[in-house]
Amino acid sequence: MVEFSLRKHVSVFLGVFLSGFTTCVVFASLGATARAGVVTTDSVIRSAKLAIGKQASAHVVFVAHSSSPVKTEKIVADVGRVSGTESIVEGKAALAIRPSSTDAYVSGNSSGLTTLFGMSSTDAKKVGTEWESWRAGTSQYANLKSDLTMSSVVALLPKAKGTKLSTVVDGTITYHVLKWTIPATTSLPKVTNSLTISTGAITLPVMETGIVSGGTKVTTTLSQWGEQVVIGIPPLTDTIPSSKITS
Numbered sequence: 287m288v289e290f291s292l293r294k295h296v297s298v299f300l301g302v303f304l305s306g307f308t309t310c311v312v313f314a315s316l317g318a319t320a321r322a323g324v325v326t327t328d329s330v331i332r333s334a335k336l337a338i339g340k341q342a343s344a345h346v347v348f349v350a351h352s353s354s355p356v357k358t359e360k361i362v363a364d365v366g367r368v369s370g371t372e373s374i375v376e377g378k379a380a381l382a383i384r385p386s387s388t389d390a391y392v393s394g395n396s397s398g399l400t401t402l403f404g405m406s407s408t409d410a411k412k413v414g415t416e417w418e419s420w421r422a423g424t425s426q427y428a429n430l431k432s433d434l435t436m437s438s439v440v441a442l443l444p445k446a447k448g449t450k451l452s453t454v455v456d457g458t459i460t461y462h463v464l465k466w467t468i469p470a471t472t473s474l475p476k477v478t479n480s481l482t483i484s485t486g487a488i489t490l491p492v493m494e495t496g497i498v499s500g501g502t503k504v505t506t507t508l509s510q511w512g513e514q515v516v517i518g519i520p521p522l523t524d525t526i527p528s529s530k531i532t533s
Contacts, residue, residue, distance in 0.1 A: 345510035366515035370434030
């Protein structure tokens with residue numbers, strides 16, 4: 287069975303996306319090299335890193351669908367500089383993650399906590415309908431937060447080597463398209479990626495599509511760059527410290 291959750295396959299999605307497949311995000315702010323008429327894979331990626339660094343946030347929607355077995359997972363995330371939010375739905379399983387500057391919070395239904403987050407059924411019962419929390423400074427907090435800050439967006443960029451660049455015109459809009467393949471490993475399948483990047487005064491990623499060997503399709507869209515990210519920290523009365531959950 288192929289796992290969809292961003293945390294379970296971050297090594298592929300953030301280098302993969304939210305959330306074993308691969309999602310890599312690129313957008314280009316083409317500088318002097320582009321103005322001179324020379325645009326290369328390397329120049330697009332380097333410019334993208336610079337442009338990402340100027341963004342305070344991004345809204346990311348990730349959908350992975352497999353036909354055998356039939357399964358769809360949707361992740362919606364608002365990623366900021368120091369915090370973010372994420373909701374995950376796969377069938378009846380649901381999970382929400384909210385890392386702040388001091389704590390990381392996780393809540394979900396029973397199947398969400400066990401199948402998406404990997405919690406034991408015993409611990410899931412202890413959490414119930416409340417939010418389990420981890421304090422800043424713990425490894426769990428660091429792992430949860432790393433997926434939902436802008437640093438994770440930078441990590442989405444592919445390496446120039448092995449990545450092909452092309453240009454597509456759709457009406458009056460021109461896009462750069464990056465294509466690359468991540469080979470299969472002993473634990474993860476082969477993934478073929480195609481990333482569409484808008485061009486213009488401000489160039490941002492539009493959509494990334496990944497096709498996993500075996501038929502699974504992964505689509506990631508990015509939008510709402512720079513908009514305020516509201517975390518919505520759970521009330522203290524609705525939270526349970528992780529020390530009270532795991533024995």
